[in-house]
Amino acid sequence: PRPNIVLILSDDHSYPHLGCYQNPDIHTPNLDGLAAAGLRCDRAYVGCPQCVPSRATLMTGRSAVGLGMTRFTAPLPREVVTLPELLREAGYFTGIAGRTFHLDGSGKQPPESDEVLVANGLRTFDKRVDFLRQGSMLPQFQEFLGALPADRPFFLWLNSSDPHRPLDDNNIPQPHDPSKLTLPVHYPDTPLVREDFARYYNEINRLDGHVGEVLKSLDQRGLAGNTLVVFMGDNGSSQLRGKGTLYEFGIHVPLLLRWPQVIKAGTATTELLSGEDLAPTLLAAAGVAAPPTMTGRSFLPLLRGESYTPRTELFAERGAHGGGLPTNSANFDLGRAVVTPTHKLIYNALWHLPYTPVDFGNDPFWKDLQAQHAAGKLPAELSQVYFRPQRPMFELYDLAADPREFNNLAGKPECQAIEHDLKSRLQRWMILERDYLPLPIPPKR
Numbered sequence: 001p002r003p004n005i006v007l008i009l010s011d012d013h014s015y016p017h018l019g020c021y022q023n024p025d026i027h028t029p030n031l032d033g034l035a036a037a038g039l040r041c042d043r044a045y046v047g048c049p050q051c052v053p054s055r056a057t058l059m060t061g062r063s064a065v066g067l068g069m070t071r072f073t074a075p076l077p078r079e080v081v082t083l084p085e086l087l088r089e090a091g092y093f094t095g096i097a098g099r100t101f102h103l104d105g106s107g108k109q110p111p112e113s114d115e116v117l118v119a120n121g122l123r124t125f126d127k128r129v130d131f132l133r134q135g136s137m138l139p140q141f142q143e144f145l146g147a148l149p150a151d152r153p154f155f156l157w158l159n160s161s162d163p164h165r166p167l168d169d170n171n172i173p174q175p176h177d178p179s180k181l182t183l184p185v186h187y188p189d190t191p192l193v194r195e196d197f198a199r200y201y202n203e204i205n206r207l208d209g210h211v212g213e214v215l216k217s218l219d220q221r222g223l224a225g226n227t228l229v230v231f232m233g234d235n236g237s238s239q240l241r242g243k244g245t246l247y248e249f250g251i252h253v254p255l256l257l258r259w260p261q262v263i264k265a266g267t268a269t270t271e272l273l274s275g276e277d278l279a280p281t282l283l284a285a286a287g288v289a290a291p292p293t294m295t296g297r298s299f300l301p302l303l304r305g306e307s308y309t310p311r312t313e314l315f316a317e318r319g320a321h322g323g324g325l326p327t328n329s330a331n332f333d334l335g336r337a338v339v340t341p342t343h344k345l346i347y348n349a350l351w352h353l354p355y356t357p358v359d360f361g362n363d364p365f366w367k368d369l370q371a372q373h374a375a376g377k378l379p380a381e382l383s384q385v386y387f388r389p390q391r392p393m394f395e396l397y398d399l400a401a402d403p404r405e406f407n408n409l410a411g412k413p414e415c416q417a418i419e420h421d422l423k424s425r426l427q428r429w430m431i432l433e434r435d436y437l438p439l440p441i442p443p444k445r
């Protein structure tokens with residue numbers, strides 16, 4: 001029989017923040033159990049470091065650039081067909097629930113935009129699925145299960161609100177102790193940074209409990225055996241060099257898949273996987289052909305333990321964020337990145353702008369870091385990374401040798417060949433995706 005599919009998306013969650021990724025501090029028994037019963041992907045990347053465009057990529061198997069979704073408030077064009085629609089056509093009962101307000105170009109729009117969206121029928125998701133809800137993930141999951149027709153497989157996309165900011169205090173019974181955490185390697189170590197980070201871990205622990213409830217329900221209803229469960233982050237953590245950036249914490253996310261009888265338990269892969277690959281993979285799992293317009297590629301062979309041609313590169317895009325005016329690089333930044341098995345090249349088209357964090361620019365730990373930088377109290381290396389007045393136009397990192405992405409190799413004579421190779425790959429992709437940014441390799445004069 002065709003499998004049911006449950007896709008659980010966490011909101012703002014970078015790769016290393018799960019126990020199963022050898023994180024020594026965080027307590028995520030349910031997600032670790034999911035990984036142990038299936039496939040753990042160690043190098044999965046999303047197409048964008050922000051909700052709306054990344055989710056559009058996941059749902060369509062295409063890049064945000066190719067979709068024309070680089071402005072955060074853009075609605076998905078009606079003519080672009082999404083994963084749940086293709087599954088519905090093939091007989092699936094389909095739903096989207098939980099934190100879903102960014103489907104049609106983000107929730108809060110001014111009346112001037114609303115008017116245009118309504119008059120032109122640009123809010124489309126209620127027509128794309130059988131079951132659409134916005135709100136709390138767990139009760140809506142139960143409601144969906146209650147609405148299931150007896151004779152059809154189902155697809156449900158469940159969107160968690162965790163661990164998105166604001167980070168709640170006291171949200172779990174046994175909170176993480178800030179003083180005992182091992183901070184990420186690119187982090188300054190201050191008491192306020194530790195407190196914030198512990199609160200972030202607490203929200204991931206709460207998310208883990210919710211995932212446990214979902215898995216328990218599937219078990220109790222006898223559905224687990226024929227259900228492919230996918231867990232993924234929609235983009236990286238709202239943390240330093242995370243969400244809104246093309247560094248690892250911005251685009252490298254957790255991805256776990258459990259499918260009894262098909263995926264061998266306890267397996268792991270270091271293959272490069274892109275957010276664009278999710279839709280074609282889930283379609284293939286359901287036996288549905290992916291439309292030729294999808295640029296992602298199915299990794300179903302990896303799930304089946306069959307021979308798989310590895311990706312040699314993937315791409316990511318940063319565009320406008322939220323709905324604000326372009327007053328800083330949190331609201332508006334233009335970047336592109338290419339990632340290979342060993343390296344990453346970032347192209348900052350708005351290199352003139354300093355780094356402004358997304359979602360925590362007013363939080364106490366960031367204000368404190370700003371003050372410490374101004375007083376010359378931060379280590380010089382960290383001051384340079386977080387507070388330089390302008391960024392380089394190009395950044396090239398050896399991801400294995402330099403996981404912090406601090407040592408920019410762009411412009412170094414000994415790295416010229418690899419820099420040119422990565423720029424050429426990015427150039428090719430930008431041409432094919434009809435990117436509007438200037439290409440990274442200009443004509444010779």
Ligand SMILES: [Ca+2]
Pocket residue numbers: 011012050051234235
């Ligand atoms: Ca997000």
